[in-house]
Amino acid sequence: MPARIIDGRVISQQIRDEVRSEVERLRAAGTDPGLAVVLVGENPGSVSYVRGKTRAAEELGIRSETIRLSDTISQDDLLGLVADLNEDERWHGILVQMPLPPHISETAAASAVAVEKDVDGLHPINVGRLFRGEPALLPCTPHGVKQMLVRSGYDPAGKHVVICGRSNLVGKPLAGLLMQKAPGANATVTVCHTGTPDLARFTRDADILVAVMGRPNAISADMVRDGAVVIDVGINRVPDATKKSGSRLVGDVDFGPVAEKAAAITPVPGGVGPMTVAMLLHNTVLAAKGGRD
Ligand SMILES: NC(=O)c1ccc[n+]([C@@H]2O[C@H](COP(=O)([O-])OP(=O)(O)OC[C@H]3O[C@@H](n4cnc5c(N)ncnc54)[C@H](OP(=O)(O)O)[C@@H]3O)[C@@H](O)[C@H]2O)c1
Numbered sequence: 001m002p003a004r005i006i007d008g009r010v011i012s013q014q015i016r017d018e019v020r021s022e023v024e025r026l027r028a029a030g031t032d033p034g035l036a037v038v039l040v041g042e043n044p045g046s047v048s049y050v051r052g053k054t055r056a057a058e059e060l061g062i063r064s065e066t067i068r069l070s071d072t073i074s075q076d077d078l079l080g081l082v083a084d085l086n087e088d089e090r091w092h093g094i095l096v097q098m099p100l101p102p103h104i105s106e107t108a109a110a111s112a113v114a115v116e117k118d119v120d121g122l123h124p125i126n127v128g129r130l131f132r133g134e135p136a137l138l139p140c141t142p143h144g145v146k147q148m149l150v151r152s153g154y155d156p157a158g159k160h161v162v163i164c165g166r167s168n169l170v171g172k173p174l175a176g177l178l179m180q181k182a183p184g185a186n187a188t189v190t191v192c193h194t195g196t197p198d199l200a201r202f203t204r205d206a207d208i209l210v211a212v213m214g215r216p217n218a219i220s221a222d223m224v225r226d227g228a229v230v231i232d233v234g235i236n237r238v239p240d241a242t243k244k245s246g247s248r249l250v251g252d253v254d255f256g257p258v259a260e261k262a263a264a265i266t267p268v269p270g271g272v273g274p275m276t277v278a279m280l281l282h283n284t285v286l287a288a289k290g291g292r293d
Pocket of ligand 1: 165168192
């Protein structure tokens with residue numbers, strides 16, 4: 001039987017509705033939530049992501065501003081600008097869009113944002129809190145994956161979650177989140193990467209399989225156990241002569257054949273992507289309340 005589709009657009013809309021109510025409550029209490037986005041350079045992917053994020057924020061009544069900077073800006077000047085935003089009370093959330101030009105350290109930029117305004121959840125203190133199981137502003141994509149699982153009835157508790165990918169952005173923090181002794185977590189987590197021999201040996205043992213590799217169709221049906229829940233975080237552009245643009249987006253999972261075996265699966269697009277944006281908006285109102293998850 002084909003898998004149930006876990007629809008990120010539907011779940012993210014629930015979260016946006018919750019955020020909208022929070023924004024109204026905050027405004028009524030005299031706080032006007034604001035999100036500042038720093039965009040360095042003209043990377044078309046980044047420009048489009050930033051536009052999507054700020055538009056989504058404004059739809060919910062969150063004030064937002066994009067500070068566009070030349071890709072020739074020095075690291076010192078960028079960090080100085082972030083320091084000014086940290087001091088500016090109009091902004092409850094600050095996001096520095098990655099990737100940054102090679103002469104700027106992404107670690108330095110992530111660390112420059114005030115911990116309590118770090119709506120990307122990438123500051124080392126928020127990452128440390130996450131791993132220690134302490135309240136934190138959580139990174140958006142891993143938190144989105146957790147919310148997707150829980151809200152669609154696939155609680156990770158007691159399950160074997162296999163994550164293919166160990167980036168600081170997604171794979172590692174997702175492992176940290178799901179291994180906690182906490183509601184919506186308490187999973188046994190395996191993290192795989194390019195140093196993993198015989199990847200399929202691990203993926204076939206997954207109750208919940210998360211692909212976050214950036215490799216189109218890397219997870220084939222023979223790598224998936226019957227009845228597994230499959231979360232595809234990958235976003236890859238591949239050539240497609242049938243499309244006007246000449247290309248289309250695919251995930252890291254070979255969707256059609258895997259959907260024949262899995263119990264549930266997320267599509268690309270329309271899966272994890274919209275969840276990431278929803279969790280950013282969630283973090284912005286949380287930061288405006290001075291809170292943490
Ligand atoms: N949906 C969203 O909102 C969202 C958000 C963020 C990212 N993404 C997408 O998710 C994908 C991954 O992003 P990322 O930032 O995590 O990428 P990344 O930093 O390039 O990390 C990819 C990870 O996958 C591992 N990997 C690559 N090929 C592999 C293979 N054949 N077998 C086993 N492991 C393999 C790498 O292992 P090594 O560490 O050994 O190199 C690395 O840990 C991309 O397609 C990105 O566009 C989507």
